[in-house]
Amino acid sequence: MPQLAISVSDLSKKYDSGFAVSHTNFQVPAGTICGFVGPNGAGKTTTIRMLLGLISPSGGTGRILGEPITSPEKYLSQVGAMIEGPAFYPALSGAENLKVLATLGGFPLERVDQLLAQVGLADRGKSKYKTYSLGMKQRLGIAAALLPNPKLLILDEPTNGLDPEGIQEIRQLLRSLADGGTTVFVSSHLLSELEIISEYLVMLRKGEVVFAGAMQDLFDAQQPFMLVKTEKLSDLEKIISLAEGAGHKAHIRDGVAHIEGPAEWAGVLNKLAFEAGILLTQLSPQLPNLEETFFEMTGDQK
Ligand SMILES: Nc1ncnc2c1ncn2[C@@H]1O[C@H](COP(=O)(O)OP(=O)(O)OP(=O)(O)O)[C@@H](O)[C@H]1O
Incomplete structure (x- = not known):
C-alpha cells in the first residue's frame, strides 16, 4: 500500500438544497500529481474546502498526510493551497507580498527569493503586483502556497485564464514539484492539460465520485x-x-x-x-x- 497524501471515506457535505458532495471515496498516493475534475457544480471546491478544514463535513471521514481532517491544525502547516484566486496587495511588489505572508506565517524570509526563482518570477519580483499579467499572478499564488515547503499542494484552477505559454510554465513547475516528492492535487477544466501531467485522477459528477484511480486504468477501461x-x-x-x-x-x-x-x-x-x-x-x-x-x-x- 503506497503512502497516502489524501484519503477520504464516505465524505459528504449536505446543504439545505441537497448534497454538494455525497459519500465520496478516493485516495491520492504521496508524491503524485492527481487531477480533480468534474462539470460545474460537481462539488470540487466543496471537497477542497473540506480537505483544508475550511468547512466541516456532514458525514464521512478524511485523512490528509495521515491526520484526520477533523484536526486540520495537525496537517495544515505541511499543506499549501491556492483556491479561488490568490489575494495580494496591488501596490506591493511580488517579493514584498511574499515577505508579508512569510512574516505572518513565521516562514524564513530567505525563502522568498528562492520561491520567486522557482516559479519563474525572479526578474519581476520587484515589480508591483498590479503590473503583473494573469499568469504572473497565478505563479505568485503558487509561490505563496509553497511558502511552508508543503508536502501536499492543493490548487483550484491554477491555469485559469492563462495563455498556452503560461499553462506550459505551470505544467513544468508542477512536474518539478512532484519529482521533488510534493503531492499535487489540482482541479482544472483543462482536461488535455491534466491528461499530460496527472498520474492519478478523481472525477466527480453531481457530488459523487465516478472515477478515482490511475489515469491509465481509466483509459484501459475505455473503448477507442x-x-x-x-x-x-x-x-x-x-x-x-x-x-x-x-x-x-x-x-x-x-x-x-x-x-x-x-x-x-x-x-x-x-x-x-x-x-x-x-x-x-x-x-x-x-x-x-x-x-x-x-x-x-x-x-x-x-
Ligand atoms: N455554501 C453553500 N450553500 C449551499 N449550496 C452550496 C454552497 N456551496 C456550494 N453549494 C452547492 O454545492 C454544489 C457544488 O458546488 P461546488 O462549488 O463545490 O462545485 P464545483 O465542482 O467546484 O463547481 P465549479 O467548477 O463551477 O467551481 C453546487 O450545486 C453549489 O451550488
Missing part, C-alpha cells in the same frame, strides 16, 4: 473511438443511425460524430457511408483521451 465529419451536417444523424445499427455507440458533439469502435472498423464505416451516398470529410480513429472519457462518464460539458 473515431471522429467523423460529413460534407452536409444533416448527414451526421444518418451516420449515427448507421453506426448504431451496426452495434456501435455513437453521439454528436459540436458538429462531430463520436463513434465507438476500433481503428479497423473505420474502413467498414466508410463503406457503409459511401453506400448510403454520404461523403465523409473526416474519419479519424482516436485512442481514449480524457476529454472524451470525461464526456462519456459525466454526460456533461466541462
Whole structure:
C-alpha cells in the first residue's frame, strides 16, 4: 500500500438544497500529481474546502498526510493551497507580498527569493503586483502556497485564464514539484492539460465520485473511438443511425460524430457511408483521451 497524501471515506457535505458532495471515496498516493475534475457544480471546491478544514463535513471521514481532517491544525502547516484566486496587495511588489505572508506565517524570509526563482518570477519580483499579467499572478499564488515547503499542494484552477505559454510554465513547475516528492492535487477544466501531467485522477459528477484511480486504468477501461465529419451536417444523424445499427455507440458533439469502435472498423464505416451516398470529410480513429472519457462518464460539458 503506497503512502497516502489524501484519503477520504464516505465524505459528504449536505446543504439545505441537497448534497454538494455525497459519500465520496478516493485516495491520492504521496508524491503524485492527481487531477480533480468534474462539470460545474460537481462539488470540487466543496471537497477542497473540506480537505483544508475550511468547512466541516456532514458525514464521512478524511485523512490528509495521515491526520484526520477533523484536526486540520495537525496537517495544515505541511499543506499549501491556492483556491479561488490568490489575494495580494496591488501596490506591493511580488517579493514584498511574499515577505508579508512569510512574516505572518513565521516562514524564513530567505525563502522568498528562492520561491520567486522557482516559479519563474525572479526578474519581476520587484515589480508591483498590479503590473503583473494573469499568469504572473497565478505563479505568485503558487509561490505563496509553497511558502511552508508543503508536502501536499492543493490548487483550484491554477491555469485559469492563462495563455498556452503560461499553462506550459505551470505544467513544468508542477512536474518539478512532484519529482521533488510534493503531492499535487489540482482541479482544472483543462482536461488535455491534466491528461499530460496527472498520474492519478478523481472525477466527480453531481457530488459523487465516478472515477478515482490511475489515469491509465481509466483509459484501459475505455473503448477507442473515431471522429467523423460529413460534407452536409444533416448527414451526421444518418451516420449515427448507421453506426448504431451496426452495434456501435455513437453521439454528436459540436458538429462531430463520436463513434465507438476500433481503428479497423473505420474502413467498414466508410463503406457503409459511401453506400448510403454520404461523403465523409473526416474519419479519424482516436485512442481514449480524457476529454472524451470525461464526456462519456459525466454526460456533461466541462
Ligand atoms: N455554501 C453553500 N450553500 C449551499 N449550496 C452550496 C454552497 N456551496 C456550494 N453549494 C452547492 O454545492 C454544489 C457544488 O458546488 P461546488 O462549488 O463545490 O462545485 P464545483 O465542482 O467546484 O463547481 P465549479 O467548477 O463551477 O467551481 C453546487 O450545486 C453549489 O451550488
